[in-house]
Amino acid sequence: MTKVIVVGAGLAGLCAAVRLADAGCEVELLEARDEIGGRSRSRLVDGTVIELGGQFLSRPHRRMRKLVANAGLHLARTRLWSGTARLRRENAVDGRLASVGAFRDLRAFVRMTLGSNSLAAVRAAAGEDHGAGDQDARSVREWLDGIGLNGPLRPTTDTLIGEIFGGADPGEVSLLAFAELIGGEGNGFLFLLDGFGLTDFIVEGAGALCAHLADRLPPVLVDSAVVCVEHDADGVAVRTVRNEVFEGDQVVLAVPAPILDVIEFAPQLPAWIGNVNSALRFGQATKVAAVVHRRGMLRSTGFVGGSVVRWFGGSSGLVGGKRVVRIGRP
């Protein structure tokens, strides 16, 4: 029987381990933290599920939806921006709120979805001879400047794009990659409707899905951060921070790409893989969950809404190199 060591018990590692086990492999799953789930963990606070990481499922998340259904869990629909989302002008102090978009921003959003500079036009141009290279050479920042998105919605848009692309500045993001990503969601208009409108979430929490997957496996070995992977034609030996060594035929590394940079490989991974790993970063965002009395929320200048997790692109900023999101009065 083939023995596979899976490193990382986030959703990816858990899914890989379950599929390998179902295919008849012996599986050993190692996790650095003292709990499973990775960036899809939940906490129950006073009967309310608080998501610590991944939460929203958009339409193209078909495999996630299937996983949720197979686990006997439930999806519910919510709005990412419920109530009157208010954007604060960058660096604004209490009380001075920008309306949700100036006229020039709304005009830019129309250009985003219609006409020669729309994302659909970018995708169409990429299909022409040498077109893909040309669109790849353009950055999302150039494109946003080109469509004239330079009003109050620009900081929010930049922050959202950074969220999607691992904390990157729009100037670093390929327009082609962006257009393809949005294209996968339908088109620009549907993306805006979906992204800012309705979205689904797992009622029992993303952590419940992870727990369900783990139930189908031998016990996950937690507190077992992998520090070294030795590999040759005969198999692999994986060493943890506690100096335990696990041997197997194959290893699946289901850790975030930047982490691969701190794991020692013997022999080393090919240089191109190392280069990719060091170029990829984690996104810069802080998720804030706050329970606020509804009347208080209505009076507050920061946000209004029904759910506890809220976005304020306009009021976020860089503190100590990290993007933070402020809620309520500064």
Ligand SMILES: Cc1cc2nc3c(=O)[nH]c(=O)nc-3n(C[C@H](O)[C@H](O)[C@H](O)COP(=O)(O)OP(=O)(O)OC[C@H]3O[C@@H](n4cnc5c(N)ncnc54)[C@H](O)[C@@H]3O)c2cc1C
């Ligand atoms: C705040 C936030 C909000 C998000 N919102 C959404 C959302 O709304 N919708 C959406 O689709 N996605 C969202 N995401 C992204 C989503 O959560 C992730 O894409 C997904 O959880 C990644 O799963 P993964 O298994 O690939 O990685 P991870 O969940 O990061 O799992 C990797 C696991 O490997 C472990 N590990 C790391 N190093 C080692 C080591 N050396 N040895 C052993 N184990 C190790 C980690 O502890 C972790 O458990 C969000 C993420 C965050 C952080």
